[in-house]
Amino acid sequence: MNLKKTTSGVAALLEDENFFHPGFSIDCVVFGFHENTLKVLLTQYKGFDFWQLPGSFVLKNEDVDVAANRILKELTGLDNIYLSQFHLFGSTNRRLSMRADTPEIFRKEYNVEIDKHHWFANRFITMGYYALVDYTKVKITPLTANERVEWKDYDSRLPEYADHRTIVEKAMETIRFQLNRIPIGRELLPEKFTMTELRILYETLLDRTLNRRNFERKILSYDYVEKLNERRKGVAYKSPNLFSFNDEKYNEAEIKGFYMPWL
Amino acid sequence: MNLKKTTSGVAALLEDENFFHPGFSIDCVVFGFHENTLKVLLTQYKGFDFWQLPGSFVLKNEDVDVAANRILKELTGLDNIYLSQFHLFGSTNRRLSMRADTPEIFRKEYNVEIDKHHWFANRFITMGYYALVDYTKVKITPLTANERVEWKDYDSRLPEYADHRTIVEKAMETIRFQLNRIPIGRELLPEKFTMTELRILYETLLDRTLNRRNFERKILSYDYVEKLNERRKGVAYKSPNLFSFNDEKYNEAEIKGFYMPWL
DNA sequence: GCAAAAGTGTTAGCTATACACCCATGT
DNA sequence: ACATGGGTGTATAGCTAACACTTTTGC
Numbered sequence: 001m002n003l004k005k006t007t008s009g010v011a012a013l014l015e016d017e018n019f020f021h022p023g024f025s026i027d028c029v030v031f032g033f034h035e036n037t038l039k040v041l042l043t044q045y046k047g048f049d050f051w052q053l054p055g056s057f058v059l060k061n062e063d064v065d066v067a068a069n070r071i072l073k074e075l076t077g078l079d080n081i082y083l084s085q086f087h088l089f090g091s092t093n094r095r096l097s098m099r100a101d102t103p104e105i106f107r108k109e110y111n112v113e114i115d116k117h118h119w120f121a122n123r124f125i126t127m128g129y130y131a132l133v134d135y136t137k138v139k140i141t142p143l144t145a146n147e148r149v150e151w152k153d154y155d156s157r158l159p160e161y162a163d164h165r166t167i168v169e170k171a172m173e174t175i176r177f178q179l180n181r182i183p184i185g186r187e188l189l190p191e192k193f194t195m196t197e198l199r200i201l202y203e204t205l206l207d208r209t210l211n212r213r214n215f216e217r218k219i220l221s222y223d224y225v226e227k228l229n230e231r232r233k234g235v236a237y238k239s240p241n242l243f244s245f246n247d248e249k250y251n252e253a254e255i256k257g258f259y260m261p262w263l
Numbered sequence: 264m265n266l267k268k269t270t271s272g273v274a275a276l277l278e279d280e281n282f283f284h285p286g287f288s289i290d291c292v293v294f295g296f297h298e299n300t301l302k303v304l305l306t307q308y309k310g311f312d313f314w315q316l317p318g319s320f321v322l323k324n325e326d327v328d329v330a331a332n333r334i335l336k337e338l339t340g341l342d343n344i345y346l347s348q349f350h351l352f353g354s355t356n357r358r359l360s361m362r363a364d365t366p367e368i369f370r371k372e373y374n375v376e377i378d379k380h381h382w383f384a385n386r387f388i389t390m391g392y393y394a395l396v397d398y399t400k401v402k403i404t405p406l407t408a409n410e411r412v413e414w415k416d417y418d419s420r421l422p423e424y425a426d427h428r429t430i431v432e433k434a435m436e437t438i439r440f441q442l443n444r445i446p447i448g449r450e451l452l453p454e455k456f457t458m459t460e461l462r463i464l465y466e467t468l469l470d471r472t473l474n475r476r477n478f479e480r481k482i483l484s485y486d487y488v489e490k491l492n493e494r495r496k497g498v499a500y501k502s503p504n505l506f507s508f509n510d511e512k513y514n515e516a517e518i519k520g521f522y523m524p525w526l
Numbered sequence: 527g528c529a530a531a532a533g534t535g536t537t538a539g540c541t542a543t544a545c546a547c548c549c550a551t552g553t
Numbered sequence: 554a555c556a557t558g559g560g561t562g563t564a565t566a567g568c569t570a571a572c573a574c575t576t577t578t579g580c
Contacts, residue, residue, distance in 0.1 A: 022285045024388060064353025064388060088348055088390050090327025125287060125327060127351050177444055196532080213534075214570060237531045238577035261569060459559080476561075477543065501550040501559045524542060 020057040025126045026068050027055040027089075027164070029171040030076065031154070032135035033188040036200045038154040039135065040168060041075065046146040047109035051159040053167060055126070056143055068129045075149065077139040082132040082187040086174040089126045089167060110146070130171040132187035176205060180257045186245045194232055194240040195219065202262075210262055218260055224249040283320040288389045289331050290318040290352075290427070292434040293339065294417070295398035296451040299463045301417040302398065303431060304338065309409040310372035314422040316430060318389070319406055331392045338412065340402040345395040345450040349437040352389045352430060373409070393434040395450035439468060443520045449508045457495055457503040458482065465525075473525055481523055487512040 030041035042051040054075055058067040065085075072081045103114045103121075114121050135151070142149045152159060158168065175182060184205070185198050199215045219225050224246050231239040293304040305314040317338055321330040328348075335344045366377045366384075377384050398414070405412045415422060421431065438445060447468070448461050462478045482488050487509050494502040 021386070021388065024287065058353070058388075061355050061386065063355050064351060067353075085351055088327060088351060090321070090330075090390075092324050092326050123284070123324065125284065125321075127353075177441070180443075181440055194532095211570065211572095212532090213572085216533085218569090235531090236579060237529080238533085238579090240532060457559090474543070474545095475559090476545085479560085481542090498558095499552060500557045501552095503559055 019060060021060055021062075023122065023124060025055055025057050025124045026064070026071060027053045027126050027128050027167055028068065028071060028075070029053060029086075029128065029130040029168050030072070031130065031132050031171075031175075031188065032138065032151060033201055033204075034135040034151070036197065036204075038201075038204050039151040040154045040158070041140070041149055042152045042159065043142065043147045043149045047105040051152065053164045054143055054147075054149060064127060068127075071143065072129075072131055074141060074143055076131075076133055076137075077141060078133060078137060082183075083129055084131075085127060086130050087128045087167075087170050089128060089163070091163075092123055094124050094126060094163070126167075128167050128171060130175065132182070132184065134188070134190055136190050172205075179205060180259050180263050183245075183250060183254055183258065186247075186250055192228060192230070192242040192244050195243060196240060198225075198243070202260075206262070215262075222249075222253060224253050282323060284323055284325075286385065286387060288318055288320050288387050289327070289334060290316045290389050290391050290430055291331065291334060291338070292316060292349075292391065292393040292431050293335070294393065294395050294434075294438075294451065295401065295414060296464055296467075297398040297414070299460065299467075301464075301467050302414040303417045303421070304403070304412055305415045305422060306405065306410045306412045310368040314415065316427045317406055317410075317412060327390060331390075334406065335392075335394055337404060337406055339394075339396055339400075340404060341396060341400060345446070346392055347394075347445075348390060349393050350391045350430075350433050352391060352426070354426075355386055357387050357389060357426070389430075391430050391434060393438065395445070395447065397451070397453055399453050435468075442468060443522050443526050446508075446513060446517055446521065449510075449513055455491060455493070455505040455507050458506060459503060461488075461506070465523075469525070478525075485512075485516060487516050 028041070032039040032041070041054060043054045044051050054071070056067070056071045058064055062070075065083075068083055068085075069081065072083055073079060106112045106114050140149050140151075154168070154172070158165060175184070179202075185193075185201060188201060189197060195216050196212075198219065199210055199212065202215070203210055220227070225243050226246050228242045228244055230242045232242055233239060291304075295302040295304070304317060306317045307314050317334070319330070319334045321327055325333075328346075331346055331348075332344065335346055336342060369375045369377050403412050403414075417431070417435070421428060438447070442465075448456075448464060451464060452460060458479050459475075461482065462473055462475065465478070466473055483490070488506050489509050491505045491507055493505045495505055496502060
């Protein structure tokens with residue numbers, strides 16, 4: 001799938017009216033968890049000073065979910081990503097960019113004139129997908145040659161970028177609401193993790209502290225988390241035990257949901 | 264908003280390529296609850312022998328959520344409907360109808376030739392919305408003059424209609440998954456209801472029986488359900504007490520969710 | 527030795543669940 | 554009178570939530 005990863009490709013893309021499903025795009029909110037911090041993948045296009053969500057278009061005869069998986073695979077190098085639709089953004093003021101200086105930047109940086117009648121300059125309906133990935137496994141590859149993609153902290157100092165802040169917040173809200181239905185720990189943590197890491201993940205998502213003792217007891221009461229005979233090395237103070245998920249038992253549990261009293 | 268409620272209007276609609284956002288539609292799954300039975304609004308188009316979901320298109324510069332509300336208002340006569348996106352259906356084989364005899368029926372019934380290159384004959388991306396309405400308040404008005412709309416039981420004998428069965432089931436799955444976040448009782452039941460009606464609603468959605476005594480005690484432990492000084496009349500055996508929701512307290516509770524142990 | 531974080535035991539109070547029994551009403 | 558569904562009390566097992574104390578480790 002060649003999505004024209006060259007600067008001149010932008011011009012070609014603009015002419016490709018029949019290549020893509022018209023007036024429709026996909027935006028991806030990719031979450032990772034690293035050093036006890038929630039991260040989001042953001043991208044910065046050449047010439048623009050703000051960061052936005054990585055996204056792309058759907059081919060004329062491509063399943064939308066397949067397109068989302070294709071984009072995520074290209075972006076992270078990962079197959080079988082946990083990927084879920086969370087909201088359709090269909091307000092009338094959604095454009096390629098809502099910033100007034102966009103045509104100017106396109107002219108200057110890409111040598112492309114954006115005509116106001118071109119579908120590219122008109123309203124987009126965007127499907128928001130969120131992805132949960134193992135930070136340690138991701139190898140970032142920007143979707144085009146005109147952008148750079150980086151992990152950014154998910155917190156109040158998230159960089160500015162059009163209505164994409166709204167989109168990230170909606171993704172987060174969806175995840176919080178569905179926390180008892182999402183295998184969030186297994187998707188965001190590496191294969192081996194400490195109980196404190198799992199707890200801090202939940203504390204971050206819930207935005208409150210959880211009782212250390214009761215958290216561990218509850219988690220271990222389900223048999224899908226296994227205590228390994230192994231400890232994290234090279235840390236200050238007492239080295240904590242490592243745990244891992246038993247995938248088979250986790251999948252069984254997924255049907256019933258992941259009820260925990262503090263959700 | 265004149266969406267051409269005449270038979271000849273279909274021809275006009277097909278020419279209105281610039282009137283609608285291209286390649287995109289909305290399908291609505293409208294749930295009601297009547298005589299202890301879950302119902303869904305379905306529509307049958309002139310010339311077609313199967314039932315499908317009521318749906319429509321989005322105007323070129325219309326917010327998608329606004330369009331969904333417009334359609335629902337037209338269909339049910341109700342404002343402020345509980346309406347929620349639940350899934351985007353974007354597979355490549357979605358057409359106006361996936362049945363081979365569609366062009367023939369259009370020719371015969373509507374005197375319209377469907378060209379295979381016309382956007383109408385090509386793949387649609389459809390946003391699924393589900394609505395929860397008070398059955399007693401709905402006044403059905405078909406969206407066009409070429410169809411009839413009726414309440415149908417939601418059960419295994421749901422009529423056949425293309426991939427719309429999948430869509431209804433996905434809507435139901437979403438509702439089940441979010442049951443602790445949806446004010447389902449308030450939206451589906453009339454203002455005054457018996458505790459048994461509320462319980463049977465939950466039993467229907469969860470597809471299992473709930474303990475009568477414990478259900479009532481749990482519901483009443485939240486103060487958003489009020490026992491009225493009134494009984495249902497004209498029923499066999501002992502007349503049951505009526506209850507109603509305290510909207511103010513219900514709205515407060517909505518923030519936290521509607522946790523119940525049997526969910 | 528000390529500070530910091532990990533690991534573990536105990537308990538009071540609460541909740542879920544099961545079940546029992548009486549009440550009101552139409553036939 | 555009786556069948557049916559409504560209304561209500563209680564006991565128990567199990568869980569939640571709070572807290573206390575011990576252990577391990579690097580500095």
